[in-house]
Amino acid sequence: MAKITVNKDLASERAKCEFNVEELTNYLDGGRENTARRRRMEDKVLSVKELRDEIPEEYLSHKEKYENAIRKAVLFYKVQKSLDDPNQSDHERIRNSYRSTITSAIFKDNSPLTLHIVMFIPAIIGQGNDEQREYWLKRAKNMEIIGTYAQTELGHGTFLRGLETTATYDPATEEFVLHSPTLTAYKWWPGGLAHTANYCVVMAILYTKSKNCGIQPFIVQIRDEETHMPLPGIKLGEIGAKLGYNTVNNGFLGFDNHRIPRDRMLMRNAQVSKDGTFTAGANSKLTYGTMVYVRVLIVNNMANLLAKAVTIAIRYSAVRRQSKLKPEDPEPQILDYVTQQHKLFIGIATSHAYSRTALWLWDHYAKVTSELNAGKLDNLPELHSLACCLKVLSSVDAAVFVERSRLACGGHGYMLSSNLPQTYGLVTPASTFEGENTVLLLQVARSLVKAWQQMLNGRQLAPSMAYLADQKQLDRWDGSVNGIIRAFQKVARGKLAFSVANFEKYQKMGLSREDAWNKASVQLTAAAESHGRAIVVQVFKTETDRIASSLSPPLRKALDQLVELFTLYWALERLGDLLLYSPLSEVDVRDMQARYEELLEKIRPNAVGLVDGFDIRDEILNSALGAYDGRVYERLMEEALKSPLNAEPVNSSFHKYLKPFMQGKL
Numbered sequence: 001m002a003k004i005t006v007n008k009d010l011a012s013e014r015a016k017c018e019f020n021v022e023e024l025t026n027y028l029d030g031g032r033e034n035t036a037r038r039r040r041m042e043d044k045v046l047s048v049k050e051l052r053d054e055i056p057e058e059y060l061s062h063k064e065k066y067e068n069a070i071r072k073a074v075l076f077y078k079v080q081k082s083l084d085d086p087n088q089s090d091h092e093r094i095r096n097s098y099r100s101t102i103t104s105a106i107f108k109d110n111s112p113l114t115l116h117i118v119m120f121i122p123a124i125i126g127q128g129n130d131e132q133r134e135y136w137l138k139r140a141k142n143m144e145i146i147g148t149y150a151q152t153e154l155g156h157g158t159f160l161r162g163l164e165t166t167a168t169y170d171p172a173t174e175e176f177v178l179h180s181p182t183l184t185a186y187k188w189w190p191g192g193l194a195h196t197a198n199y200c201v202v203m204a205i206l207y208t209k210s211k212n213c214g215i216q217p218f219i220v221q222i223r224d225e226e227t228h229m230p231l232p233g234i235k236l237g238e239i240g241a242k243l244g245y246n247t248v249n250n251g252f253l254g255f256d257n258h259r260i261p262r263d264r265m266l267m268r269n270a271q272v273s274k275d276g277t278f279t280a281g282a283n284s285k286l287t288y289g290t291m292v293y294v295r296v297l298i299v300n301n302m303a304n305l306l307a308k309a310v311t312i313a314i315r316y317s318a319v320r321r322q323s324k325l326k327p328e329d330p331e332p333q334i335l336d337y338v339t340q341q342h343k344l345f346i347g348i349a350t351s352h353a354y355s356r357t358a359l360w361l362w363d364h365y366a367k368v369t370s371e372l373n374a375g376k377l378d379n380l381p382e383l384h385s386l387a388c389c390l391k392v393l394s395s396v397d398a399a400v401f402v403e404r405s406r407l408a409c410g411g412h413g414y415m416l417s418s419n420l421p422q423t424y425g426l427v428t429p430a431s432t433f434e435g436e437n438t439v440l441l442l443q444v445a446r447s448l449v450k451a452w453q454q455m456l457n458g459r460q461l462a463p464s465m466a467y468l469a470d471q472k473q474l475d476r477w478d479g480s481v482n483g484i485i486r487a488f489q490k491v492a493r494g495k496l497a498f499s500v501a502n503f504e505k506y507q508k509m510g511l512s513r514e515d516a517w518n519k520a521s522v523q524l525t526a527a528a529e530s531h532g533r534a535i536v537v538q539v540f541k542t543e544t545d546r547i548a549s550s551l552s553p554p555l556r557k558a559l560d561q562l563v564e565l566f567t568l569y570w571a572l573e574r575l576g577d578l579l580l581y582s583p584l585s586e587v588d589v590r591d592m593q594a595r596y597e598e599l600l601e602k603i604r605p606n607a608v609g610l611v612d613g614f615d616i617r618d619e620i621l622n623s624a625l626g627a628y629d630g631r632v633y634e635r636l637m638e639e640a641l642k643s644p645l646n647a648e649p650v651n652s653s654f655h656k657y658l659k660p661f662m663q664g665k666l
């Protein structure tokens with residue numbers, strides 16, 4: 001094997017690291033065996049050279065990008081399948097794949113099969129009855145059919161009761177008639193819908209016996225299994241170019257009185273009998289279960305994308321030298337600027353915070369799902385609220401810190417060859433999809449207001465909201481992580497109390513409940529956001545304490561520093577709230593600021609080790625700035641030379657336009 005020459009600054013950073021990087025990787029993977037398994041899988045996938053792009057994706061046309069993505073998706077699926085351990089349960093398979101980012105090595109802009117895996121199959125599992133699962137899951141898991149999740153319409157994404165697609169039951173033929181009565185009823189957005197999927201789960205308003213029975217899921221064939229032509233009564237297409245996700249093949253779909261058999265309604269929850277009698281499920285919101293599942297997964301996806309961005313930015317910052325700190329000294333590494341550390345170390349800490357929170361949430365999700373399967377629904381509202389608020393916070397923070405990583409790389413961060421713009425294109429839609437963030441915060445606020453009322457009635461609160469009942473004053477600011485967590489809880493409690501008081505005040509002033517809610521909604525969403533912050537810091541701290549107790553002292557210290565940095569960063573960001581709701585004084589603020597700066601200094605020698613610990617291979621980072629060897633400038637030039645414009649010294653447009661123009665002949 002050729003010897004890698006590592007940039008000398010990066011090499012000396014690695015020599016400075018105070019902990020064992022491999023131990024950190026094992027910790028993140030959940031053990032040495034998991035690291036080995038993940039690496040074996042990466043080796044195998046990366047050994048398939050047909051999965052690599054010869055021409056950088058960005059130089060392909062829109063159509064070529066899609067065709068190339070499909071070519072790779074098929075091959076990638078087969079390689080993955082050959083590595084699958086059939087003895088793992090679905091729960092274990094997903095948990096074990098939490099640290100896997102290998103998909104990014106193949107697709108810079110995501111795969112056209114994403115929705116098949118992430119929503120179509122889960123919708124059949126969550127919404128299909130036993131026979132439906134038996135039949136459809138086998139076909140879907142074997143890739144005999146490819147599906148997507150078609151819910152959003154041109155006119156409505158958030159407000160599901162406002163969907164216009166109808167499924168009207170016809171008892172004479174025992175069929176549902178699917179129809180899009182208007183342009184705005186067209187399904188719009190589903191990934192893979194345009195040219196990839198031949199089936200989809202369609203969410204439509206069910207009418208039977210002339211009654212609206214709410215939104216229900218239907219499994220609908222949309223293309224012929226042989227010719228792939230759209231079926232009669234179905235209009236399909238692609239929605240066009242987007243900020244990112246351009247290889248996901250998002251599509252539109254309209255129905256013109258398209259008929260499907262009765263057994264195509266997924267009937268795990270609600271049912272329609274042959275004569276058209278509707279039987280409601282135990283809770284109508286179980287129909288929204290696929291969204292809860294994906295919201296839970298998104299938290300982890302955000303942690304991984306952020307780890308990628310911050311790895312690139314930290315390595316680049318160790319290599320890049322710019323300006324002068326002292327006139328007599330050479331140009332320093334930009335990582336030595338404390339402002340640069342302030343921009344980036346929080347990204348490392350945030351990725352850790354959400355990857356710990358994501359695992360915690362996944363285990364909670366699995367527990368509640370098994371209760372739901374046993375008919376126990378009590379914990380569904382809390383799960384919904386938690387999934388909403390953690391999806392919101394992780395997507396907002398990831399977008400901010402990925403963009404900050406890009407900016408921290410100066411001009412080179414603007415290059416597609418840095419892979420930072422594309423990474424931003426992957427994180428930013430998560431603030432919109434799977435429930436627009438403000439809308440989800442309002443759902444969280446709704447659950448908090450309910451909890452507040454339960455508390456006033458002396459009822460027990462769900463564990464994640466139990467702190468609301470803690471009436472004790474926070475007498476003293478001690479600056480410890482646990483003290484700050486309690487302060488965050490006080491903030492959330494205080495903001496909730498304030499918004500509930502305003503909500504009630506507006507109603508007393510004569511506004512309807514709905515108008516009062518709307519008027520109080522800025523404060524309500526702020527309370528929901530604070531509730532989320534309190535949960536994330538607490539989970540980050542307690543889960544790190546729980547899992548890291550057996551680690552070596554140097555690594556334990558490094559992780560504790562990240563937890564403290566994360567806590568202090570948000571305390572300083574939310575000073576106004578803390579000054580309102582906790583006994584924080586001016587001196588305490590100055591102490592916190594000093595401690596924060598001290599932490600930046602302590603983390604500085606470990607910065608490269610911390611991102612090396614994410615163990616994201618060059619093929620996955622896909623970045624001229626972030627490669628392990630730090631050959632930043634050489635790679636930037638190599639990538640520049642791949643531009644098709646560099647294939648010839650003079651472009652034909654010179655003779656056609658520029659020359660006549662400059663010579664006054666045009």
Ligand SMILES: CCCCCCCC/C=C\CCCCCCCCCC(=O)SCCNC(=O)CCNC(=O)[C@H](O)C(C)(C)COP(=O)(O)OP(=O)(O)OC[C@H]1O[C@@H](n2cnc3c(N)ncnc32)[C@H](O)[C@@H]1OP(=O)(O)O
Binds near residue numbers: 118298
């Ligand atoms: C080996 C496999 C490994 C897999 C690994 C995969 C790796 C990849 C990882 C990550 C994936 C990244 C890529 C993801 C691509 C995703 C693409 C995106 C797809 C989509 O966007 S699909 C469309 C999503 N759409 C939405 O989210 C719509 C948002 N709107 C809503 O959810 C609702 O309309 C609403 C909640 C806002 C309001 O609903 P409505 O019916 O009007 O409700 P109300 O009448 O107001 O009642 C509210 C009442 O209901 C309760 N409630 C609401 N939702 C739920 C729920 N889901 N569960 C439980 N309860 C719910 C709510 O609390 C209220 O209760 P109350 O009345 O207060 O008691």
Ligand SMILES: Cc1cc2nc3c(=O)[nH]c(=O)nc-3n(C[C@H](O)[C@H](O)[C@H](O)COP(=O)(O)OP(=O)(O)OC[C@H]3O[C@@H](n4cnc5c(N)ncnc54)[C@H](O)[C@@H]3O)c2cc1C
Binds near residue numbers: 115148149156159438
């Ligand atoms: C990349 C990408 C992939 C997607 N993939 C899929 C898919 O596979 N399948 C699918 O079905 N859908 C998909 N979607 C659609 C996505 O789920 C919706 O865009 C999302 O649910 C938001 O709905 P909307 O676009 O209608 O936004 P809107 O609801 O119109 O939001 C616009 C604005 O209105 C505000 N607003 C709306 N309602 C309220 C309210 N009640 N209170 C306060 N403010 C409100 C919002 O906060 C926002 O600021 C995808 C979207 C994207 C971007």
